Amino acid sequence: MPDVRTPRPRQAGVARYAEIQRALETAIVSGDWPPGARVPSEQELLKRYHCSRMTVNKALSALAASGLIVRRRRSGSFVAQPSAEKNVLQIHDTEAEIQREGKAYRIALVGRSERKATKRDAARLDVEAGARILALTSIHFADDKPVVVEDRLINLEAVPSAAGVDFTETSPGNWLLKKVPWSEAEHHIRAVNATEEVARHLDIAKGDACLVVERRTRYSGHIITHVTLSYPGSSYQLVARFSPAPV
Amino acid sequence: MPDVRTPRPRQAGVARYAEIQRALETAIVSGDWPPGARVPSEQELLKRYHCSRMTVNKALSALAASGLIVRRRRSGSFVAQPSAEKNVLQIHDTEAEIQREGKAYRIALVGRSERKATKRDAARLDVEAGARILALTSIHFADDKPVVVEDRLINLEAVPSAAGVDFTETSPGNWLLKKVPWSEAEHHIRAVNATEEVARHLDIAKGDACLVVERRTRYSGHIITHVTLSYPGSSYQLVARFSPAPV
DNA sequence: TCGGCAATTATGTATAGACAATTAAACGTC
DNA sequence: GACGTTTAATTGTCTATACATAATTGCCGA
Numbered sequence: 001m002p003d004v005r006t007p008r009p010r011q012a013g014v015a016r017y018a019e020i021q022r023a024l025e026t027a028i029v030s031g032d033w034p035p036g037a038r039v040p041s042e043q044e045l046l047k048r049y050h051c052s053r054m055t056v057n058k059a060l061s062a063l064a065a066s067g068l069i070v071r072r073r074r075s076g077s078f079v080a081q082p083s084a085e086k087n088v089l090q091i092h093d094t095e096a097e098i099q100r101e102g103k104a105y106r107i108a109l110v111g112r113s114e115r116k117a118t119k120r121d122a123a124r125l126d127v128e129a130g131a132r133i134l135a136l137t138s139i140h141f142a143d144d145k146p147v148v149v150e151d152r153l154i155n156l157e158a159v160p161s162a163a164g165v166d167f168t169e170t171s172p173g174n175w176l177l178k179k180v181p182w183s184e185a186e187h188h189i190r191a192v193n194a195t196e197e198v199a200r201h202l203d204i205a206k207g208d209a210c211l212v213v214e215r216r217t218r219y220s221g222h223i224i225t226h227v228t229l230s231y232p233g234s235s236y237q238l239v240a241r242f243s244p245a246p247v
Numbered sequence: 248m249p250d251v252r253t254p255r256p257r258q259a260g261v262a263r264y265a266e267i268q269r270a271l272e273t274a275i276v277s278g279d280w281p282p283g284a285r286v287p288s289e290q291e292l293l294k295r296y297h298c299s300r301m302t303v304n305k306a307l308s309a310l311a312a313s314g315l316i317v318r319r320r321r322s323g324s325f326v327a328q329p330s331a332e333k334n335v336l337q338i339h340d341t342e343a344e345i346q347r348e349g350k351a352y353r354i355a356l357v358g359r360s361e362r363k364a365t366k367r368d369a370a371r372l373d374v375e376a377g378a379r380i381l382a383l384t385s386i387h388f389a390d391d392k393p394v395v396v397e398d399r400l401i402n403l404e405a406v407p408s409a410a411g412v413d414f415t416e417t418s419p420g421n422w423l424l425k426k427v428p429w430s431e432a433e434h435h436i437r438a439v440n441a442t443e444e445v446a447r448h449l450d451i452a453k454g455d456a457c458l459v460v461e462r463r464t465r466y467s468g469h470i471i472t473h474v475t476l477s478y479p480g481s482s483y484q485l486v487a488r489f490s491p492a493p494v
Numbered sequence: 495t496c497g498g499c500a501a502t503t504a505t506g507t508a509t510a511g512a513c514a515a516t517t518a519a520a521c522g523t524c
Numbered sequence: 525g526a527c528g529t530t531t532a533a534t535t536g537t538c539t540a541t542a543c544a545t546a547a548t549t550g551c552c553g554a
Contacts, residue, residue, distance in 0.1 A: 015537060041504065052539045057505080065312065073505045074547040191438035191458035191480030209456035209480070211438035233438030233456070262507060288534065299509045304535080320535045321517040 016051050021059040028068055028079050030178040039069055039077040094140045094148060094229075095171055103142040109168045110201070111137035114156075124216075124226040125155045132156040134163060136172050139201050147236065149201045151228040158222050173227070176217075180224050188214040191233065202232050209233035263298050268306040275315055275326050276429040286316055286324040315429075329428040341387045341395060341476075342418055350389040356415045357448070358384035361403075371463070371473040372402045379403040381410060383419050386448050394483065396448045398475040405469045420474070427466045435461040438480065449479050456480035 027033045040048070045056040060077055063069045071077045098105045113135045122129040134154040139146050152172050154162045158180075165175060190212045199206040213229040274280045287295070292303040307324055310316045318324045345352045360382045362368075369376040381401040386393050399419055401409045412422060437459045446453040458478040464471045 017537080043504080052541095054540085055538065057507095058537090060505090062312065065309065071505065072547080073545065074503055074549095076504065187486065189436060189458070189485040190483070191456040191478075193440075193454075193456045193480070207440075207454060209438040209440045211436070211458075231438075233440075236437075238436040239434065264507075290534080299511095301510085302508060304537095305507090307535090318535060319517085320515065321519095321533055323534065 016049065017055050017058040020045060020049055020056055021062055024059065024063060025068065031174060032178065033079050035079050035081045037079045039079060041076055095174060098140070098142040098147065101142070104144070106141040106144065107171050108139045108141065109136065110139055111135070112167065114163060121153055125153055126223045127155060127157065136167055138167070138172065146202050147231065149198055149230045153226045155222065155224055158219070158224050176225055180219050184218045186216045186218070189238065190214070198230050202230070204232050204234070211236055211238070263296065264302050264305040267292060267296055267303055268309055271306065271310060272315065278428070280326050282326050282328045282428070284326045286326060288323050342421060345387070345389040345394065348389070351391070353388040353391070354418050355386045355388065356383065357386055358382070359414065361410060368400055372400055372470045374402060374404065374470070383414055385414070385419065393449045394478065396445055396477045400473045402469065402471055405466070405471050423464070423472055427471055430464045430466040430471060432465070433463045436485070445477050449477070451479050451481070458483055458485070460485070
C-alpha cells in the first residue's frame with residue numbers, strides 16, 4: 001500500500017499540530033469558547049485538519065499541559081475554568097476576572113477620539129506621527145465600584161474596522177482579542193501617584209498609589225494597540241506564579 | 248511477525264514517558280546536571296529505557312516546553328540557564344540588572360536578625376510560629392542612588408547554611424539563587440504609598456507611590472524565602488513579555 | 495423502579511517507520 | 525592554513541496502528 005500523505009501545511013514553517021493548537025488557543029482566549037465549553041474531540045479535529053490522531057493529540061495534550069483545557073476520558077475535552085493566579089501571565093481580561101469573583105460587570109466609555117497620531121501617540125504605537133488612530137477611555141466597574149481606568153490607543157492602519165465599532169456596549173479589549181490573534185505582548189508595570197483625573201474616575205484621593213499596567217500588543221511586527229490600565233493600589237494586586245519546572 | 252512489546256512500566260500507573268521525564272527533572276533540579284550540561288540524546292535514552300523514540304521525544308519535548316532544557320538540532324539537548332526571567336518578570340537579579348545599565352552596584356545590609364518566627368513571619372513563610380528564621384533588610388544602590396529596599400525572611404529549617412553567611416558583602420538573593428536554582432516563585436505586585444521608613448531608605452518623600460513586589464520562593468513544597476522589594480515608583484518599572492503559546 | 499452489567503466512546507500511551515531540517519564536524523582543495 | 529563541500533548526528537514532525545483505561549449510556553432482569 002502506497003504511503004499517501006496529506007499535503008504539507010499551507011503556512012510554511014508552521015507545524016500542523018502548532019496550527020491546530022493556535023486555532024484552539026485563539027478560540028479560547030478570545031472567549032468564543034467560554035470556560036466549560038466542549039472542545040472538538042480528536043476525531044472531529046483529525047477530520048477537519050486532515051491529519052492523524054497523534055497530531056491532534058499533541059496539540060490537545062499541550063493545551064492540557066498549559067492548563068487551558070482539561071481532558072476527561074470518555075467525556076471529551078473542555079475549556080478550563082480560569083483560576084485567578086495563572087491569569088496574570090496571560091492577557092488580562094478584566095471582564096472575565098470581575099465575573100469570576102461573582103460581581104456585576106459594567107463598562108463605561110468616557111472618552112472617544114478618532115484622530116491623527118500626536119507625537120506621543122506615535123511613540124506609544126510605534127507608527128508615523130499623523131497616522132490614523134482611535135483613542136478610547138473607559139472605566140470598568142465591579143458592582144458599580146470603579147476598579148480600573150483603561151486608556152487605549154488603537155492603530156487604525158492595522159485594524160481599520162475598529163473605527164466603525166460602537167464601544168459603548170463592547171469592551172474594546174474583548175473586541176480586539178477576537179479580531180486579532182495576538183502574538184506577543186509587552187507589559188510595563190509601574191506605581192504612580194494618582195492624578196486628579198484618574199482619582200476622580202476611580203473615586204480615590206489624588207496622590208493615592210495606583211498600579212499602572214501598560215501593554216503593547218504586537219501582531220506580525222506591528223503594534224496593534226497600546227493600553228494603560230490604572231488600578232487603585234489599595235484594592236488591587238497582580239499575582240504571578242511561575243517556575244522553570246513543570247507546573 | 249509477532250508484535251513484541253517491551254514490558255509495561257514497573258511502576259504501576261506511571262507512564263514510561265513520565266518516568267523518563269521525572270528522572271531527567273530530578274537530575275536537573277537536584278543540580279547533578281548543572282546548567283549547560285548535556286542531556287542524553289534520544290538514541291541514548293531509548294536504549295536505556297527500552298522504548299521507542301517517540302516516547303523519549305515526548306518526555307524531552309515536555310521538558311523543553313517547560314523551559315528546563317533547550318534542544319538544538321544536530322547538537323543535542325542541554326540544561327537551560329535558570330534565568331527565570333524568560334518566563335515573566337525580570338526581577339530576580341537586581342545586581343545583574345543594574346550592571347546591565349552600566350551603573351555601579353552596591354548593596355548595604357541595614358538590618359539582620361536571627362530569631363524565632365513571629366506570627367507574622369510564620370504566615371509569610373508558611374512555617375510553624377517559633378521556627379528559626381533569618382530576617383535581613385538590605386538596600387540596593389545604583390551609582391550610590393538607592394533603587395530598592397529588600398526585606399527578606401529566610402527559612403533556616405530549609406536552608407540552615409544561610410545562618411553562617413556574611414550578607415554584608417553578598418546579595419542574599421544571589422546567594423540563594425545559586426543555592427536553589429530551580430525553584431518556584433509566586434509574586435504579588437502592588438502599589439503602595441511609601442511609609443516613613445521606606446521613604447527614608449529610598450530617599451523619596453513619604454507618600455510617594457512605590458512598586459512593591461512580594462515574592463515567595465518554594466522548593467520541593469517548602470517556602471525557602473519571602474522577600475518584599477520596594478521600588479520607588481518614579482524610577483522603576485517591571486517589564487514582562489510573553490506570547491499566548493505555552494509559557 | 496432500581497441495581498448492575500455490557501457496550502460504546504474518548505482519551506492515554508506506546509510502537510515502528512519515514513522524511514525533513516539543521517548544523518557540527520570531517521574532508522578535500524587550493 | 526583558509527576556504528567551500530560533503531557527511532552524518534540530532535532533533536522535528538508526521539503517519540498508521542494497537543491496545544489500555546476510564547466513564548457514560550443504555551439495556552436487562554429482578
